[in-house]
Amino acid sequence: MNSTQSNTMSQQKTSIEKVRGSLARRYRAEKRFKLLGLAAIFVSLVALAILFITIFYNGHTAFQQTWVALNVTFEPDLFDAQNLLRADYEGLVKSSLRDSFPEVQGRRQKRKLYGLVSSGASFELQKMLVADSSLIDTTQKVWVPAADEVDMFMKGHIDRSQPESERLLKDSQIAWIDRLISEGRLEKRFNTTFFTAGDSREPELAGIRGATVGSLYVLLITLLLSFPIGVAAALYLEEFAARNRWTDFIEVNINNLAAVPSIVYGLLGLAVFLNFFGLPRSSSLVGGLVMTMMTLPTIIIAGRIALQSVPPSIREAALGVGASKMQTIFHHVLPLALPGMLTGTIIGMARALGETAPLLMIGMVAFIVDIPGGVTDPATVLPVQIYLWADSPERAFMERTSAAIMVLLAFLVLMNGTAVFLRNRFERRW
Amino acid sequence: MKVTLSAVVITDYGLPPMSSLMLLFSLLLLSSGGFYLGRRRALAVRTTKSSKELHSRPVYYGLLTSLWCGLPALIIFSIWQAMESPIIVSMTVNTLPEKIRSLPADSLGLVINDIKNLAAGNLFGGRKDPVIEAAANYYVHLQEMSSIIQDTTILVLALIAVVFALSRISPRLRARNQVEAIVRFGMILCSTIAIFTTIGIILSVLFEAIRFFQQVPLSEFLFGLQWSPQMSIRADQVGSSGAFGAVPVFTGTLMITALAMIVAVPIGLMAAIYLAEYAGKKVRAVAKPLIEILAGIPTVVYGFFAALVVAPFIRELGSRLGISVSSESALAAGLIMGVMIIPFIMSISDDVINAVPQSLRDGSYALGATRSETVKRVLLPAALPGIVGGILLAVSRAIGETMIVVMAAGLSAKLTANPLQAVTTVTVQIVTLLVGDQEFDSPKTLAAFALGLLLFLITLLLNVTALYIVRKYREQYE
Numbered sequence: 001m002n003s004t005q006s007n008t009m010s011q012q013k014t015s016i017e018k019v020r021g022s023l024a025r026r027y028r029a030e031k032r033f034k035l036l037g038l039a040a041i042f043v044s045l046v047a048l049a050i051l052f053i054t055i056f057y058n059g060h061t062a063f064q065q066t067w068v069a070l071n072v073t074f075e076p077d078l079f080d081a082q083n084l085l086r087a088d089y090e091g092l093v094k095s096s097l098r099d100s101f102p103e104v105q106g107r108r109q110k111r112k113l114y115g116l117v118s119s120g121a122s123f124e125l126q127k128m129l130v131a132d133s134s135l136i137d138t139t140q141k142v143w144v145p146a147a148d149e150v151d152m153f154m155k156g157h158i159d160r161s162q163p164e165s166e167r168l169l170k171d172s173q174i175a176w177i178d179r180l181i182s183e184g185r186l187e188k189r190f191n192t193t194f195f196t197a198g199d200s201r202e203p204e205l206a207g208i209r210g211a212t213v214g215s216l217y218v219l220l221i222t223l224l225l226s227f228p229i230g231v232a233a234a235l236y237l238e239e240f241a242a243r244n245r246w247t248d249f250i251e252v253n254i255n256n257l258a259a260v261p262s263i264v265y266g267l268l269g270l271a272v273f274l275n276f277f278g279l280p281r282s283s284s285l286v287g288g289l290v291m292t293m294m295t296l297p298t299i300i301i302a303g304r305i306a307l308q309s310v311p312p313s314i315r316e317a318a319l320g321v322g323a324s325k326m327q328t329i330f331h332h333v334l335p336l337a338l339p340g341m342l343t344g345t346i347i348g349m350a351r352a353l354g355e356t357a358p359l360l361m362i363g364m365v366a367f368i369v370d371i372p373g374g375v376t377d378p379a380t381v382l383p384v385q386i387y388l389w390a391d392s393p394e395r396a397f398m399e400r401t402s403a404a405i406m407v408l409l410a411f412l413v414l415m416n417g418t419a420v421f422l423r424n425r426f427e428r429r430w
Numbered sequence: 431m432k433v434t435l436s437a438v439v440i441t442d443y444g445l446p447p448m449s450s451l452m453l454l455f456s457l458l459l460l461s462s463g464g465f466y467l468g469r470r471r472a473l474a475v476r477t478t479k480s481s482k483e484l485h486s487r488p489v490y491y492g493l494l495t496s497l498w499c500g501l502p503a504l505i506i507f508s509i510w511q512a513m514e515s516p517i518i519v520s521m522t523v524n525t526l527p528e529k530i531r532s533l534p535a536d537s538l539g540l541v542i543n544d545i546k547n548l549a550a551g552n553l554f555g556g557r558k559d560p561v562i563e564a565a566a567n568y569y570v571h572l573q574e575m576s577s578i579i580q581d582t583t584i585l586v587l588a589l590i591a592v593v594f595a596l597s598r599i600s601p602r603l604r605a606r607n608q609v610e611a612i613v614r615f616g617m618i619l620c621s622t623i624a625i626f627t628t629i630g631i632i633l634s635v636l637f638e639a640i641r642f643f644q645q646v647p648l649s650e651f652l653f654g655l656q657w658s659p660q661m662s663i664r665a666d667q668v669g670s671s672g673a674f675g676a677v678p679v680f681t682g683t684l685m686i687t688a689l690a691m692i693v694a695v696p697i698g699l700m701a702a703i704y705l706a707e708y709a710g711k712k713v714r715a716v717a718k719p720l721i722e723i724l725a726g727i728p729t730v731v732y733g734f735f736a737a738l739v740v741a742p743f744i745r746e747l748g749s750r751l752g753i754s755v756s757s758e759s760a761l762a763a764g765l766i767m768g769v770m771i772i773p774f775i776m777s778i779s780d781d782v783i784n785a786v787p788q789s790l791r792d793g794s795y796a797l798g799a800t801r802s803e804t805v806k807r808v809l810l811p812a813a814l815p816g817i818v819g820g821i822l823l824a825v826s827r828a829i830g831e832t833m834i835v836v837m838a839a840g841l842s843a844k845l846t847a848n849p850l851q852a853v854t855t856v857t858v859q860i861v862t863l864l865v866g867d868q869e870f871d872s873p874k875t876l877a878a879f880a881l882g883l884l885l886f887l888i889t890l891l892l893n894v895t896a897l898y899i900v901r902k903y904r905e906q907y908e
Contacts, residue, residue, distance in 0.1 A: 019798075026800055033802035037704025040697045044721045044776075047769045051727070054739050229620045236617035252894070254624045259823060259893040260886065261830020263857050264631055267882045270864065271634030278515065293627050300624070326610040354728025357832035357857070360865055383730040383833075390734045390837060398738065405731050412726060 055409075059402025065191035065204060066146040066154045068117055068180060070096040072125060073139040084130050089122035093144070101176060112173050116180075118145040120205040145193065146186065148203040148396035150177060154188060157395055194403065198369045199385065203396030206389075208404050210371045214284050214364070214379030215353060215411075221288025221375060222352050226295050227345050231334075233296070234303030234341070239329050258297035265294045266361025274362060282363040282378040290358050295348035302344020306337040339426035346419040350412050356383040382408045450511070453581055457503055457588060461496035464592045468495025471599045486606035494605045497612055498595035503588040510580050518572045522565055530561065545569055635886060638879030645873045646674045651880060653677060657843035657854075659863060659874045674877055676884075678843035682760070682853030686835060687828040689764025689849060690771055695821060697768075698775025703805055705776075706783040718780075725773035733837030736766035741838055748850065758840035758852040767834050771824050778820030778900075782813045785904065815903040822896035826889040832857040856881050 072092055079087050097113050098104065104113050121144035128142065129135055149168045152158050154177075164171050180186040197207030241247040269290035273279045279286050310333050318328040359365070364380050365388065372379035380388070382404060389401040469492030476484050484491075519542060523531060530541055541562070548566035599605075643651070654675015701721065705714050741762035748755030755761075786809050794804040810817075840852030841862060863878035 026803070030800045030802045033805070034704070034708055037700045037708055040700035041704055041717050041721070043697055044701055044724065044769075044772050045717070047772075048720065048724055051731075051735055054735065055731070229623060232617045232620035233623065236614075236621045240614065240617065241621070250621060250624055252897075253628050255897050256890060256893050257624055257627055259826060259889065259897075260631070261827075261832070261857070261889055263830065263832045263860060264635070264882060264886050264889075267860070267864075267879060268627070268631045268634050271638065271879075272630050277512075293630075296623065296627070300621075324606065324610065326613060350726065354726075354730070356728065356730045357836075357861070360832075360836075360861055363865075365865055383728050386730050386734060387833065387837065390730075390737065401734060405734065408728060409731070412728070416726060 055402045055405050058399060059404075059406050061155045062194060062399040062403035063191050064155075064188045065193060066151040066186060066188050067143045068121075068146045068150070069185040069187075070117070070121070070142050070144055071100065071139055072096045072142050074129065074136045076137045079129075079136055084133060085126065087126075087129075089125045092125055093117055093121045101179075109172065112170060113176065116147055116150050116173060116176060118147050118204045119202055120145055120200075143189075145204045148394060149173075150186075151204060152395050153177060154186070155399075157399075194400065198371050199367060199380070199388070200369060201367075203392075203394050203400060206397070206400060208382065208385060208407060210368060211380050211382045211385035211404070212407075213371050214287075214368075215381040217284035217372065217375050217379060218287040218291055218359075218381055219349055219353060221285060222291040222295060223345070223349060225288070225292040226299055226348065229292075230296050230299030230345065231303055231341055233300045234307060235329060235334070237300070238304045238307040239333065240325070254297045254300055258301060261357075262294060262355055263357040263361065265290050266358030268293065269358060269362045280376050280378075282366050282368070282380075283376045284364075284372060284379040284381075285375040286362050287359050287364055287379070287381065288375070290362060291352040291355065294355065294358065295352050298348040298351065299341070299345050302347070303337070303341045306340025306344065307333065309340065310336045336428070339422050343419045343423045343427075346415050346422070350415040350419075353381075353411060353415070354383055354408065356381075356387055359384055360387075382411075450507075453507070453584065456585065457500060457507075460585070460588050460592070461500040464499035464595070465492040465496040467592065467596060468492040468599065471495075471596050472605075475599055475601055484601050485604050490605035490609050491599050491603070493609045494603075495592060495595040495599075497609065498591045499588045501612075502591055503584045506587060507580070507584055510576075510584075514576050514580075518569065518576060521572060522569045525568055526565055527561060549573070631886060635879050635883040638876050639883040642873055642876035642880040645876070650674060651676050655845060657859075659859070659877050674873065676856075676881070678845045679854055679856055679859055679881070681845060681847075682839070682843065683829055683855040683857075685760050685847070685849060685853055686764045686767060686839060686855055687825060689761060690767035690828045691821070691825065693765055693768025694771035694775050694824060698772045699779050699817065701772070702776045702779035702783060703809075706780055707801060707805055707809070718776075721776060722773045724769065725777075727770075729770065729831060729833040730837070732766050732770050733833040733835075736762050736834055736838035740766055744850075753850065755850045756840065756852040758838060759850050760839060760853045761849045763835050763838040764849065766838065767828055767831055770831070770834065771828060774824050774827065775820060778823070779813070779817050782816030782820065782900075782903070783809055785816070786812045813903075815899050815906075819896040819899035819903065822892050822899070826892035826896070829892075830857065830885060830889050832861060836861050856885050860885070 070093065073096070074092070078092070094110075094114055097117065098110070101113055104110055124144045125142060128140075146154075149158065150173075153169055153174070158167060158169055160174060169177070177186065193205060194207045196209050197205060198210030200206040237247060237250065241250075269286055273286045273289055274281055279289075314332050314336065315328055318332045319325070323331065359381060365384055366378060366380065367388070368378050368380050370377075386401055386404050386408065389397045389404065469488045472484060472488045472491035476488075522545060523538070523542065526541075530538070533541065544559075544562055545566045546569070548562060549569045651674055654673065655677050656673035656675045657678045658673045701717075705718055709717065737758075741757060741759060744759055744762050745755045745757055790808050790812060791804055794808045799807065835855045835858050839855060839858060841854055841858065842852055843854045843859075844851060846853065860878045860881050863874055863881075
C-alpha cells in the first residue's frame with residue numbers, strides 16, 4: 001500500500017518534474033522566438049535606414065553646384081546689333097579662359113583648360129547680353145557653371161592623391177582649380193539649374209523640371225479620369241447592384257486587376273492606345289490613361305470600403321423622410337464616405353507617381369530636353385528620369401539621381417501625409 | 431515656306447478653328463446655361479399653371495436640360511474624334527498618284543507619315559517632293575474643314591437640344607426619374623470599365639502572341655533552352671540566331687523570386703508575429719508604419735539602390751572571399767526585392783493573425799503553453815491558409831516586378847542555378863524587347879507580347895487562387 005502510493009507519488013512527481021525540467025528549455029525557446037521577432041523588425045528598420053541614409057548621403061551634394069567667375073570682355077566687333085543671339089559666345093568663354101591663364105600653351109593643354117567650364121557657359125553669356133545689350137564693349141565678371149568634373153572635385157569625389165592616369169582631372173587642371181579658388185573665382189552655390197532645367201547630357205545643366213511637369217500632367221489626367229469613374233463604379237457596385245453572378249464577376253475582375261503586374265498595363269497601353277487608337281507616343285496623355293487603368297481598381301476597392309463603413313441607419317433615415325434612393329446616396333451617404341474615398345484616391349495617386357514600368361512601354365523613356373507644354377507633348381516623368389540618370393556613367397549623374405529620388409520621396413511623403421491627415425481628421429467611427 | 435502655306439489655308443476660312451479643349455469648354459458653358467434656363471423655365475411653368483405642383487424639384491429640370499445639351503454633343507464629339515483621322519488619311523491617299531497608291535502597305539505608311547509630318551510643320555532635310563507637298567496641303571485643308579464642320583455641328587446640336595428640352599418642360603414631366611436613370615446608366619458604364627480593361631489586356635497580348643506563335647512554335651517557346659531574341663539582320667551573321675526558347679528566362683525569374691521569398695517570408699512573418707503577439711501598443715504604433723514605408727517606396731528607387739549600392743557591395747565581398755560574383759548578380763536583385771516585399775507579407779500576416787479568435791489563444795494559455803508555443807502550435811496552424819494566400823500574392827508581385835530587375839539583374843539569358851551569376855527575367859525581356867525601335871512584324875517584338883501573355887496568365891492564376899483562399903479563410907472566422 002505504502003509502496004504503491006509512493007510509487008504513484010513518484011510517478012506524479014516525475015511528470016511534474018518533467019514539466020519543471022523542461023521549463024528552462026521552454027523559456028529559452030520562448031526567449032529565442034521573441035528575439036527572432038525583434039530581429040526581424042530590426043532588420044527591416046535597418047534596411048529602411050540604410051536606404052534613406054545612402055540616398056541622402058549620395059544626393060545632398062547635388063543641391064549645390066560649382067560656378068566659375070570669368071572676366072569676359074564683350075568686344076563690339078564680335079556682335080551683330082541685329083542679331084545678338086548669334087555670336088561666338090563659345091569663343092568668348094575660351095578667350096577669357098586663355099586670358100586668365102596666359103601661360104597655357106599647346107592645343108592639348110588649352111583643351112584641358114576649356115574643359116574646366118561647362119558647355120552651358122556660352123548660353124549664360126548669351127542670356128546676359130540679350131537681356132542687356134549695353135554690356136557690349138565692357139568687361140564683366142560673369143559667373144558661369146563649371147564642368148561636372150570640377151564640381152565633383154570641389155565636392156571631394158575626385159581624390160587628389162590618386163595617380164593622375166586614374167583621375168578625371170589631370171594635375172595641371174587641379175593646379176588651375178587651386179589658383180581659381182585662391183583668387184575667389186570658384187564657389188559653390190545653391191543649384192537652381194536642377195529645379196529649372198529639363199534633361200541634358202551634361203550633368204551640370206540637367207534638371208528635373210521637365211520630368212516634374214510631365215509627372216504633374218500624368219497625375220492630373222489620372223486624377224480627372226480615375227476619381228469620378230472610380231467613385232461612380234464604387235457607388236453602383238456597393239449601393240445599387242443586385243448581388244448576382246454579373247456583379248460577382250465584376251468584383252473578381254476588379255480584385256484581380258488590382259494585383260496584375262504593372263508592366264502588363266504598359267503592354268495594354270502600347271497595343272490599345274498607341275497602335276489601335278494612334279495616340280501620340282511618349283505623351284503624358286497616354287501615360288495618364290494607362291495610370292488610370294492601373295489605379296482604378298485601388299480607388300474602387302477603397303471607395304467600397306468607405307461606403308460600407310457608413311451605417312445603414314443613415315440610409316434608412318433618408319429613405320424614411322421620402323428621399324429617392326439616388327437622393328439618399330448623393331445627399332447623405334456619399335458626403336460621409338468621401339473622406340475615405342479621397343484617402344484611397346491619394347494613395348492610388350501616390351502609387352501612380354512612383355510607377356515606372358508601364359511608362360517605359362509607351363515610350364515615355366525618351367531623352368527629352370524641352371519642358372512639355374501640354375498633355376500631347378512628348379514628356380517623361382520623375383521615376384523614368386531617375387531610371388535614365390541611373391544608367392548614366394558620370395559620377396555627377398549618380399548624385400543627381402539620388403537628389404531626384406529625394407524630390408520624388410518628398411512628393412510621396414506629402415501625398416501620403418495628406419492621406420493620413422484626411423483619415424484622422426474626417427474619418428468618423430460609428 | 432510650307433508652314434506659311436498652311437497658315438494661308440487657315441486664314442482662307444476667316445475663322446480660326448477651335449481646339450478640342452475650347453470646344454469642350456464652350457460645351458460646358460452651354461450646359462451650365464442650359465441648367466439655369468431649365469430651372470427657370472420649370473419655376474415659370476409652375477407659376478403660370480399654379481393649379482399643378484411640379485413633379486420634381488426645379489433642380490432636376492435644370493439638370494435634365496443640361497444633360498440634353500451636353501450628352502448627345504459629347505457622343506458626336508467622341509465619334510468624330512475617332513473617325514476623323516482615318517477618313518482624312520484615306521481621302522488624302524486617294525488624291526495621290528496611282529504609282530504611290532499601289533505601293534505595299536508599309537511603304538505607303540511611310541509616305542503617309544511624311545505627309546503628316548509635313549502637315550504638322552516638322553520639316554526634315556531639304557527634300558522637296560511636290561506630290562507629297564501638295565498632299566500635305568490637302569491634308570491640312572481637310573483637317574481645317576473637318577474641325578470647322580465638327581465645331582458647328584456640335585454647337586448647333588447642343589443649342590437645338592437645349593431648345594427641345596426646354597419645350598418639353600411641364601409640371602408633369604418626371605424630370606427626377608429621367609435624370610436618375612441617366613446617372614444610373616453612367617454608373618453602370620463606369621463599373622464595367624474593369625471588365626473592359628481585362629478584356630483589353632487579354633486581347634492586346636493575345637493577338638500579338640498568336641502572331642508570334644505562328645512564326646515560332648509553342649513547344650520551342652516553352653521548352654527551348656536558348657534565348658537570344660535579337661534577329662539576325664543578315665543570314666550569315668554570327669551570334670544572333672534569333673532563338674526563342676524561354677526556359678532560361680523562366681528559371682531566372684524563378685530564381686530571383688525564390689531569393690526574394692527567402693528574404694521576405696521569414697522576416698515579414700516574424701515581424702508580424704512580434705507585432706501582433708509581443709509588442710506593446712507604443713512599439714506597434716511606431717514600428718508598423720515605419721516598416722510600411724518600405725511598401726510606399728517606388729520600385730525604381732529600390733532598383734537604383736540594388737544596382738549602385740548592393741550589387742557592388744556583394745561583388746566586393748565576393749572578391750574578398752575569393753568568389754567571382756557577376757556585377758549584375760541575381761542575389762542583389764533578389765535581396766532587394768525581398769526587402770520590398772517584407773511589408774506586404776507583414777501586413778497580410780498581421781491581419782490574418784489578428785483575425786484568429788482570442789478564445790483559441792486563451793485555450794492554449796490555459797493549458798500552460800508559452801506564447802511562442804501558442805504561436806507555433808495554435809495560431810500559425812489556424813492562420814496558415816491566410817498566410818499561404820498572402821505568400822502567393824507576394825510571389826505574383828515578385829514575378830511581375832520590373833524596375834528592380836531591369837536595373838539590377840542582367841540581360842544575358844543563362845541557364846544557371848548560381849545566384850551569384852547574372853540572370854534575366856520575363857519582365858526584363860519585355861522591357862528590353864519593346865523599348866527603342868519597334869517593328870510590329872518581327873518575332874522579336876511579338877515575343878515580348880508572348881512573354882506578357884504568359885506573365886498575365888501566371889499572375890492571374892496566383893491571384894485568383896490566393897484571393898479565393900484568403901476569402902474562404904476570412905469567412906471561416908467571421
